[in-house]
Amino acid sequence: MAVVVIVGGQWGDEGKGRIIDLLAEKARVVVRFSGGDNAGHTVVNPHGEFRLHLVPSGIFYPLVTCIIGSNVAINPAVLLEEMDDLKYHGIDINRLFISDRAHVIMPYHILLDGLEEERRGKGAIGTTLRGIGPVFADKVARLGIRAGDLLDKGALLNRLKSVLEIKNAILTKVYQVSPLVLEEVHRQYCHYGEQLAPLIQETGSIISEAVTKDEPVLLEGAQGALLDPDFGTYPYVTSSSPLAAAGCIGAGLGPRRIDRVLGIFKAYNTRVGAGPMPTELKDEIGDLIRKKAHEYGARTGRPRRCGWFDAVAGRFSVWINGLSDMALTHLDIYDGFHSIKICTAYRFNDEILTSFPSDIAILDECQPIYEELDGWQESVSGIRDFEKLPVAARKYMSRLEDLLSCPISLVSTGPDRSQTILLADLFS
Ligand code: IMO
Ligand code: MG
Numbered sequence: 141m142a143v144v145v146i147v148g149g150q151w152g153d154e155g156k157g158r159i160i161d162l163l164a165e166k167a168r169v170v171v172r173f174s175g176g177d178n179a180g181h182t183v184v185n186p187h188g189e190f191r192l193h194l195v196p197s198g199i200f201y202p203l204v205t206c207i208i209g210s211n212v213a214i215n216p217a218v219l220l221e222e223m224d225d226l227k228y229h230g231i232d233i234n235r236l237f238i239s240d241r242a243h244v245i246m247p248y249h250i251l252l253d254g255l256e257e258e259r260r261g262k263g264a265i266g267t268t269l270r271g272i273g274p275v276f277a278d279k280v281a282r283l284g285i286r287a288g289d290l291l292d293k294g295a296l297l298n299r300l301k302s303v304l305e306i307k308n309a310i311l312t313k314v315y316q317v318s319p320l321v322l323e324e325v326h327r328q329y330c331h332y333g334e335q336l337a338p339l340i341q342e343t344g345s346i347i348s349e350a351v352t353k354d355e356p357v358l359l360e361g362a363q364g365a366l367l368d369p370d371f372g373t374y375p376y377v378t379s380s381s382p383l384a385a386a387g388c389i390g391a392g393l394g395p396r397r398i399d400r401v402l403g404i405f406k407a408y409n410t411r412v413g414a415g416p417m418p419t420e421l422k423d424e425i426g427d428l429i430r431k432k433a434h435e436y437g438a439r440t441g442r443p444r445r446c447g448w449f450d451a452v453a454g455r456f457s458v459w460i461n462g463l464s465d466m467a468l469t470h471l472d473i474y475d476g477f478h479s480i481k482i483c484t485a486y487r488f489n490d491e492i493l494t495s496f497p498s499d500i501a502i503l504d505e506c507q508p509i510y511e512e513l514d515g516w517q518e519s520v521s522g523i524r525d526f527e528k529l530p531v532a533a534r535k536y537m538s539r540l541e542d543l544l545s546c547p548i549s550l551v552s553t554g555p556d557r558s559q560t561i562l563l564a565d566l567f568s
């Protein structure tokens with residue numbers, strides 16, 4: 141039995157939801173450890189098709205306890221709506237808990253996210269406009285409101301009073317928009333607090349009990365390594381760490397408790413929002429991938445930028461996450477491709493770069509150097525036996541394993557939970 145961290149290996153949208161939904165069958169606890177409702181984790185299982193933004197993707201198993209961890213930013217309205225939708229579909233959500241340490245997204249966070257993006261103009265990050273940057277900024281600026289604060293109406297009023305003074309000054313004086321009304325915000329968040337009260341608690345004890353008893357625990361990341369505020373394409377990044385190390389912090393576990401780290405990669409690359417992406421295809425191949433895979437943001441509906449697999453970025457992701465295993469998703473999208481390219485290095489002026497640059501001005505100028513592999517004409521859709529995959533598909537996987545120095549332990553060949561080939565027992 142093991143603690144397994146599951147993270148996005150690229151720029152998000154790798155298919156984390158479907159992999160966690162599959163692996164959670166054997167888990168005792170699933171902890172969502174970072175991000176907020178900027179995430180959109182799609183799960184297709186016998187209960188239906190769901191797009192989870194905050195609720196951990198283990199919620200579909202009646203014996204799995206699901207925790208929204210301390211480093212997740214919670215928009216209570218979004219969470220309540222998501223809970224209602226799950227209940228409507230007959231899902232038992234009685235084992236869902238929220239860390240009292242998790243920060244809460246307030247109306248000014250959402251307003252400021254939009255106003256800041258507008259102010260950036262051409263340099264806009266292309267955020268999901270969910271208040272993510274402002275809520276995490278407030279957390280480290282020690283101006284945040286935590287889930288536990290919603291439980292004490294008097295203390296919440298005092299806290300809000302002092303925070304709103306600053307926020308209203310920014311809203312009115314910097315952005316010339318209307319201020320927020322203290323009483324209204326207080327009333328609304330007291331109401332959320334009443335509804336969420338049964339779920340909010342100190343959740344570390346649930347996790348430590350499971351770990352101590354050697355029960356399987358999954359730590360569910362959001363976003364992807366290349367959106368990390370430290371190691372991603374700064375400033376075109378998100379505002380909480382999507383890396384495996386953040387799984388420890390978000391769950392309140394020391395690094396020695398982690399047994400395996402599974403990185404999810406799409407068979408190609410996508411990115412939504414601005415920022416460099418060396419393998420982006422602005423041609424009919426990019427359009428074909430987008431069309432076949434329906435690459436439109438689960439959160440914003442924006443078309444995702446699509447391109448060939450970037451093994452330079454992939455190797456970097458394996459290293460900074462300390463991946464023990466990879467899961468490859470969307471392999472079926474390459475069905476019918478005559479040939480498939482992998483970026484193995486970048487050309488920057490006269491130099492060949494084999495490592496991922498920290499400076500986005502350099503990354504922006506990098507030209508991908510490709511290796512070309514044979515494609516396959518058969519459909520891999522729904523194949524559940526590795527040996528039945530076309531030889532070219534197996535060769536493609538094997539080349540990715542070599543280039544990234546990490547084994548592929550799981551392949552998904554379609555959106556459904558059952559359309560997966562498991563090549564290793566991740567809980568052993
Ligand atoms: P999942 O968990 C893909 C991107 C946004 C934007 C940047 C900053 O579904 O993989 P933010 O709203 O976080 O301040 O936006 O990060 N982004 C994601 N892209 N998948 C996600 O989550 C993302 N969450 C944020 O598009 O470029
Ligand atoms: Mg997404």
